Amino acid sequence: MNIILQNIVSGLLVGGVYGLAALGLSLAFGVLKVLNIAHGELIMFGGYIAFFAFSAIGVDPFLSILIVFPVLVIFGLVLHGTLFTHIVRFEEEDRIKNSLLIGFGLTLILQTIAIQLFSADERSILTAYSSAGFELGGIRFPLIRLGALLLAIVSVVLLEIFLNRTWAGRALRATSENWQTAALNGINVRQTYFIAFGLAAGLAGLTGVLLATGFSVAPSIGLQWTLKALIVVVLAGLGSIRGALFGGLLLGVAEALSAYAFGSEYREIIGLIMFVIVLSVRPQGLFGGDHA
């Protein structure tokens, strides 16, 4: 068995999850110019919904997407309507600042709710095919993680189609480039903001499903995934949709290779250093500069 190739494959498979985690954050940032640090908590809620759909009524996690996504979209709309809509009136600089603050308050609230509702113990989904996989050229491909990567790719493709082929999607892109011009061209910016934030929350929910099937969910996992997503978003370039996925894959592979080369305790450090180096060479991120 080729160990180095196997490590790369595992890195790619994990990287898909990073990418999906970053996708929603990137979308919200690109369009609304808000940095929602409660993104990880939305991921967590998505994971719990998938978990209970599976354990209580036996819904396959990859089918439960059909429940998780709309529920989280609605949740996102509510959050935007009650909280973030007050922020988007501000200048860009103040938006980021105030969204950080609102997000901070929100993390505390959502974590408490999660502990009260679900208890603090880690939950995870194990399906009949969770340990299944196939070998190809001596490399093992676990089905569940292939499914995760596939979900991430499909999400990006569908989002791209939405952004490029539909009227609402074009409105989103126009708003992300310049909301004033968009408003002058008859785009309902308020509505666009709602759509973007709702979609971002929905994408967070999908990420949660992948955590529940590939890792575990607990009320306190939010910060860890928000940080990871933030790094991927910036690595890719703010607001770049395709870039978010590539950024995630790249980070996954970089981590896997550094674990292989330097030992497992250095996997994240090398990833972070690589990130800093990339930024110092290309300060606008790998795929930044031109908008999605």
Next chain:
Amino acid sequence: MSRKVCLLLCSLLILVLAACGGEQAPETIQIGAVVPISGSLAGGGGQVERGYQIAVEDINAAGGIYVKEFDKKIPIELTLLDDESDPNKLVTLLESLNSDQKVVAYLGGFGSGQHAAAAAIAEKNKIPYIGVAFALYAPHGQGYKYLFSPFPKSQDMASDIFAMLNEYLPEGERPTRVAVFQEQTDWGVELGDLWREQAAAQGYEIVVYEEYSVGSSDFTDIILKAKEADAELLLSLPTPPDGITIQRQMAELDYTPKFQFTIRAPDVPTWKDLGEAGDYVALAPGWFYGMAYDGVAELNEKHMEMTDRPADPIVGPAYAAVQILADAIERAGSLDRDAIRDAIAATDMDTVVGPVTFREDGTGVVNAPILQYQHGTIELIYPSEFATAEMIYPIPPVSER
């Protein structure tokens, strides 16, 4: 006029009598606990909280603790605060329990790091401290006088696994090729070193020794190394999230050692979520609800009412901590902190975790059972005189379960 004088005299007399009667008995015995109820340690913190609550209810249902100094039973008042898994908050709350509640003793929270900080505050405030759910030995090496921990320590966990395998398996069948996944934390380093020592002493060879940092999202690298080296025994002590990911990836990468001993992660009741992938893992949570000690059945019953399952692994030791404290207060016959401290040191009693005494350094002499998940239920496999089932060895590969 004379009546007024009489009244005055009478009330004076009462005052003098009251003053002679010594100190008034307090209405309650103040005990303080700071436990992580939110944040990353909240899962274990919840178990500790349940254990304390049930124990205090039980003691108060019997009227409280008899204190000789006041010649009466006084109920316990437990003030339990949430440190949010943050050592800074832990320290402030411990200080406020000292200042506001004037607690006679501290009960510990969860997690070795939290205990290390809390024990130092207890030492500074000269308040006896009983902590469970920490196997880290290091704080006991500090020479603290007020720290007590009726809980198995790294030393027990390091030697017992090899003792068990050597007792059950004839030479030649033992899983002598060992892989250690060592978490890069102080407990990880401490236990990793002990495993290395013990393995060499008991005829085992460490073929893979891999360090990793907490919170990794991919363990392919170390799993493949163990698989390549054909390691037969896997030793590790991951946090629950790391442990769950490792277990999943081992199944995905089709690696099953002949025996797997995992400390900490399988202690969470939700390890069962892993189903077959988490089966056959051996664990040492420090206690087991199936042990036939006095009070365990009642404890399980009360825990059932709260959570629909028998007592979790840390609930027992937490309950025992309160038992030990109550016993010590009764023997001290007073609410003086130093008297209670000395009484705890002299503990020799039966609790829900079995007989407990303390060594000079504050570590408890307690049983450290080894358990194994067998077809979804936990069985006690060691020490053999308590065993509820035989050890399953070698464990079947995931693909054949």
Next chain:
Amino acid sequence: MPKLTPRMIISLLIALALLLLPLITDDDNILTLLLLTFLMAGLASSWNILGGYTGQVNLGHAAFFGIGSLITRQMWLGGWPFALSMASGCVVAGLAAAVIGLPAFRLKGTYFAIGTLAMAEALRITIGNILPTVTNLPTEVIRNYELAPRYYLMLTAVLLIVAITIYLNNSKLGLGMMAVREDEDAARAVGVNVLRVKMIAFVMSAFLAGMIGGAYAFYFVSYYPNFTFGPLFSFDAITVLYVGGVGTVVGPLIGSVFFVILRDMLVKNLQGVHQLVFGLLFIVVVLVLPGGLVEAWDRIKQYVRINQSPTKNQHRETKAQTYPGENLH
């Protein structure tokens, strides 16, 4: 020396009261709570120099707090005199900023923010790998532990930072920083050396964070060396500052009182839902007072003025006109 205003007198009285407090009470509870309030105030105020005055959002502030505490603790417990250890901690933290600054300032805005965050995280994990064991004060020190000196050290550190920010408000350097914050190109056009100003602000901010770290290393009985590098120290500092009032002197002080003392009260009285209540309260403050709690103070003052005497209205209006420029509190 500007003439004494009522606000200055009140501030001096509060500072005096805080200085005298350990002589009046030996209640470790009060002193600990205040000490942690100072800690947050110090972190927030030191962040303020780069983030509030110069407008560069540094999400890796914890790294410098961590470096300060790490160096101080290791040297001090290694037998060096404490003062020298703490001074080294500050200097190394400042140097680290000087080294990181040049590449980091190639990044703008959010890229700078996340870049610094990644740097701090890399440092946190590295320190966790190299020094995984908890660092304890020696048992003898713990047995004879006196809180008052720790309290004074932290208080002094904060007062020093406050003094520096007051100085910045009235100095050429401070004006340069604010010019960079408002518009880099315009600042450059009027002859401000933008990179130099940023670098000075960064090094100052890091040096002072390192100082707070040193005081923490002196205070805290037992912690993991990488704990002080945790992202929450950065986020909390920023949160405290924003909720108090960014770019002002008193903002971080009010914010830290809100953040530490209110939270402590909630923990003790609302077990189970304290985080939820704090989160809600926090959001309400942010939505109602976008300028931070400092703004509440100004609003109350305005309100009082209006109601006190109508003749003062004019004064209020002239103030309102100059107000949006700089909050020279």
